[in-house]
Amino acid sequence: xxxxxxxxxxxxxxxxxxxxxxxxxxxxxxxxxxxxxxxxxxxxxxxxxxxxxxxxxxxxxxxxxxxxxxxxxxxxxxxxxxxxxxxxxxxxxxxxxxxxxxxxxxxxxxxxxxxxxxxxxxxxxxxxxxxxxxxxxxxxxxxxxxxxxxxxxxxx
Numbered sequence: 001x002x003x004x005x006x007x008x009x010x011x012x013x014x015x016x017x018x019x020x021x022x023x024x025x026x027x028x029x030x031x032x033x034x035x036x037x038x039x040x041x042x043x044x045x046x047x048x049x050x051x052x053x054x055x056x057x058x059x060x061x062x063x064x065x066x067x068x069x070x071x072x073x074x075x076x077x078x079x080x081x082x083x084x085x086x087x088x089x090x091x092x093x094x095x096x097x098x099x100x101x102x103x104x105x106x107x108x109x110x111x112x113x114x115x116x117x118x119x120x121x122x123x124x125x126x127x128x129x130x131x132x133x134x135x136x137x138x139x140x141x142x143x144x145x146x147x148x149x150x151x152x153x154x155x156x
Contacts, residue, residue, distance in 0.1 A: 004122040008099060010068060010091040013083050018091055020068075026120070027064040028141070028148045030129055031107060032090075033114040035072035036082030041113040044130055045086045048115065051133050052088040055141060063141060068093060070100045072112055119148050 005020035012018050034041040055063035067090035073079040076095035107116045115129030125147045132140040
């Protein structure tokens with residue numbers, strides 16, 4: 001993940017700057033392309049919230065998983081409002097970072113919401129994260145973890 005966000009900062013829900021190298025190291029990462037104005041996004045975001053909360057707060061040790069939100073909102077204020085109203089305690093690419101356009105191109109994002117699950121290298125594990133969470137719930141995380149080449153004791 002260091003490669004994907006190298007030289008950039010991410011922001012937390014409360015606006016703190018976060019070093020992606022520390023926050024994303026040894027984790028399966030979900031790149032969440034979404035926007036507050038998008039009704040399918042507003043429909044899926046609470047599902048992703050529950051999934052994230054269960055993996056990070058209700059398992060010991062917490063699962064090696066992080067979400068990075070890449071906004072398609074129309075303004076920084078819209079993005080902040082969406083994050084505060086609906087998001088889990090995950091990270092985001094700052095609204096004004098033009099890198100979001102490169103990420104959309106790199107991961108072939110043609111519609112939102114889209115949840116792309118990636119390895120540390122940025123290589124795609126699946127671009128159907130949303131469908132897999134809806135269909136399989138928490139069990140899909142084990143498959144992602146097995147594909148992610150992360151060495152950690154995690155059991156659910």
